[in-house]
Amino acid sequence: MNLIIEMLTNNLTILFALVMAIFLGFELISKVPTVLHTPLMSGANAISGVVIIGAIILVRQSESYNYVMLFLGSLAIVLGTINVVGGHAVTNRMLQMFRKK
Amino acid sequence: MSSLSPALINLFYLISVSLFIVGLQRLSSPKTASSGNLIAAMGMGIGILIALLMPISSGDNNYGVIAIALFFGAAIGYVIAGRVLMTQMPEMVSLFNGLGGACALFISIAELLNFHEHNSIDPATYLTTLLALLIGSVAFTGSLVAYGKLAGSVKDSWKLPKANIFNMALLLALISAVIYQTQYPTSIELVYIIMLFALTYGVTFVLNVGGADMPVIISILNALTGVSAALAGVMYDNKIMLLAGILVGSSGAILTLLMCRAMNRSLISVLAGGFGGTSVSAVQVGDKMVKEVSVMDASIMLRYSQNVVIVPGYGMAVAQAQKICKELEDQLEQVAVNVRYAIHPVAGRMPGHMNVLLAEANVDYSKLLDLEEANKFLKDTDVTIVVGANDVVNPSALDDPGSPIYGMPILEILQGKNVIVLKRGMSSGYSGIENPLFFNEKTKMLFGDAKNSLISLLEELKVISD
Numbered sequence A: 001m002n003l004i005i006e007m008l009t010n011n012l013t014i015l016f017a018l019v020m021a022i023f024l025g026f027e028l029i030s031k032v033p034t035v036l037h038t039p040l041m042s043g044a045n046a047i048s049g050v051v052i053i054g055a056i057i058l059v060r061q062s063e064s065y066n067y068v069m070l071f072l073g074s075l076a077i078v079l080g081t082i083n084v085v086g087g088h089a090v091t092n093r094m095l096q097m098f099r100k101k
Numbered sequence B: 001m002s003s004l005s006p007a008l009i010n011l012f013y014l015i016s017v018s019l020f021i022v023g024l025q026r027l028s029s030p031k032t033a034s035s036g037n038l039i040a041a042m043g044m045g046i047g048i049l050i051a052l053l054m055p056i057s058s059g060d061n062n063y064g065v066i067a068i069a070l071f072f073g074a075a076i077g078y079v080i081a082g083r084v085l086m087t088q089m090p091e092m093v094s095l096f097n098g099l100g101g102a103c104a105l106f107i108s109i110a111e112l113l114n115f116h117e118h119n120s121i122d123p124a125t126y127l128t129t130l131l132a133l134l135i136g137s138v139a140f141t142g143s144l145v146a147y148g149k150l151a152g153s154v155k156d157s158w159k160l161p162k163a164n165i166f167n168m169a170l171l172l173a174l175i176s177a178v179i180y181q182t183q184y185p186t187s188i189e190l191v192y193i194i195m196l197f198a199l200t201y202g203v204t205f206v207l208n209v210g211g212a213d214m215p216v217i218i219s220i221l222n223a224l225t226g227v228s229a230a231l232a233g234v235m236y237d238n239k240i241m242l243l244a245g246i247l248v249g250s251s252g253a254i255l256t257l258l259m260c261r262a263m264n265r266s267l268i269s270v271l272a273g274g275f276g277g278t279s280v281s282a283v284q285v286g287d288k289m290v291k292e293v294s295v296m297d298a299s300i301m302l303r304y305s306q307n308v309v310i311v312p313g314y315g316m317a318v319a320q321a322q323k324i325c326k327e328l329e330d331q332l333e334q335v336a337v338n339v340r341y342a343i344h345p346v347a348g349r350m351p352g353h354m355n356v357l358l359a360e361a362n363v364d365y366s367k368l369l370d371l372e373e374a375n376k377f378l379k380d381t382d383v384t385i386v387v388g389a390n391d392v393v394n395p396s397a398l399d400d401p402g403s404p405i406y407g408m409p410i411l412e413i414l415q416g417k418n419v420i421v422l423k424r425g426m427s428s429g430y431s432g433i434e435n436p437l438f439f440n441e442k443t444k445m446l447f448g449d450a451k452n453s454l455i456s457l458l459e460e461l462k463v464i465s466d
Helices: A002-010 A012-030 A034-061 A067-099 B006-027 B033-053 B063-083 B086-118 B123-151 B163-183 B189-207 B211-235 B239-262 B267-271 B295-303 B314-319 B322-334 B353-360 B371-380 B450-465
Strands: B307-312 B338-342 B383-387 B418-423 B443-447
Touching (some): A002 A012, A002 B123, A012 B006, A012 B239, A034 B033, A034 B063, A034 B086, A034 B211, A034 B353, A067 B033, A067 B063, B006 B033, B006 B239, B033 B239, B086 B123, B086 B189, B086 B211, B086 B353, B123 B163, B123 B211, B211 B267, B295 B383, B295 B450, B307 B322, B314 B383, B322 B338, B322 B353, B322 B450, B418 B450, B443 B450
Parallel strands (some): B383 B418, B418 B443
C-alpha cells in the first residue's frame, strides 16, 4: 500500500498526463467510422511499437561484453522494428486504397 | 553525445507525443487518414532519434549492434508489409502486435536481470517492470494464438476442459506471485515462473475465445501491447513511450467496447468464450426445407431489381471474392440497378475488415452502409445477396430468446423482398449457430463457392443485359 502511495506522489505530473492521455484516446476513437477501424487498429498497433525506444536504451546502456543484455536487447529491437515499420507500411498500403476514390 | 540538453530532450518529447496525437486524430477520418499515419510515423522517428542520441549514464552505446538490429527489423517489416494480402490483414495485425509484446517482454526480463545482478531494487520500478513483463508476455503469446486462429492453423475446437476455472486460477496465481515478488525480491527464480505463467495465460485465454469474437480479442491484445509499452516507459522514465503506450491502450479499450456493443455482448462473456458449437437454439430445423435457386433465375431477379444490397462476410474474404463483387456492382449499375453494401460492424475477423477488402476492390466508400443506414435502406431493397456472411444476418438475434446471439443488432435483411444466400453447403456459421434465415420463405440458396457463384451470376447478367 505504501508502495503505491509512494509511486503516486513521486509521479504526480506524469499521472496528470496519463489521465489526460486516457481520455484523449477515448475521445479520438469513439467517433471513428467503421470504414477506418482496420487501418486505425493497425496504425495504433504500429504506435505501440514505441516500446522499441526502451530496447534501444537497453542496448546503449549495456557494456559491450555483456552478451546476455546485448542478445535480449537486439532481439527486442528487431522485433520492435518489425512492428513499427511493418505496421506503418501496412497501414499506409490500406489507406492508399481508400484514397484512390 | 552530450549536446542534447535535458530541456531540448523534453522539447522533442513534447513534439513527438503531439505528432502521435495529431496522427491518431487524423487517422479517424477517411480524408486525412493517410497523412495521419505518416505524422504518427514521424513522431516515432523523432522518438527513436532521441533514444539514439540522448546522453546515457553508463554503458558502451553499442551503436553497431543497434544499427544491425534496426536494419534487419526494418527490412523484414517492410517486406512482410508489402507482400501480405488484404484478406490476411487480421492475421498480420495480430502478428505485428505479438512482436511488440515480445519486445516489451525481452526488455523487461533484461532489466529484471540487471536489477538482481546489481542488487539495486527500487520497489516502484521493480513492480512496473514486473507488470510490463507480465502484460507483454500475455500480449505476445495471445497474439500468436490469435494469429494461428485467424490463419486457420489453430482450430476453434482446441479448448481446455474447464478453461474458465483454469484461467481464473492462473490469473490469481499470477497476481499473487507479482505481489509476493515485489515485496520479497530476493531471488529471480519467481520472475521466470511469472513469465512462464503469463505466457501460458496468453495462450489459454485466447484459445478459449470463440472464432466469432476475434474482432474483440484483437482489440484487447492491441490495447495490452500499448499498456506494456507504457509500463516500459515508466521503467525508463521515457515520456514518449509512456504517453504513446497509454494512447494505444485507451484507444484499444474503447474499440473493444465498441465491438462488444456491436454484438450486444459483455466483455466478460466474450472472455468466458460463450459462443461455441455446443449451444442449442430453440429453433428446430431438422425437417425444414431450403429453396434452391438457379443462376439464371437469380440473375433475372437481380436484373429487374431497383435496389440490390450485398452483405459481405468472412466467406467473401476466404473466397477472395471482393473484386467479383465490384464487377457485379458495375454490371448492375449499367442497367440502372442501385447497388449498396451493408457492412455489419463485426463482419469478418477484425473491426472494419470488410471495408478494407472492398476498398481494395475499388468500391466507393459512399456505397458502404453501416448497420443503421443499411437497415433503413433494406426496407426498399428488392434483392439482398449474402456473400459468406452468417451470424450478422441471423434473425434468431431478433426473435429467439433461446439463441446465443439473441439481442445482437443484426442486418435485418428479411425486411427486403428477396434474399439470395451464396453458401458452400448447409453447415452453420463460424460460431456454430443454426441460422433460420436459410429456411425463410423469402430466402433462396445458391450453393457453391462464393466466388464461382458470383462469376456465373456476372456472366449470366451480361448475357441477359445485352
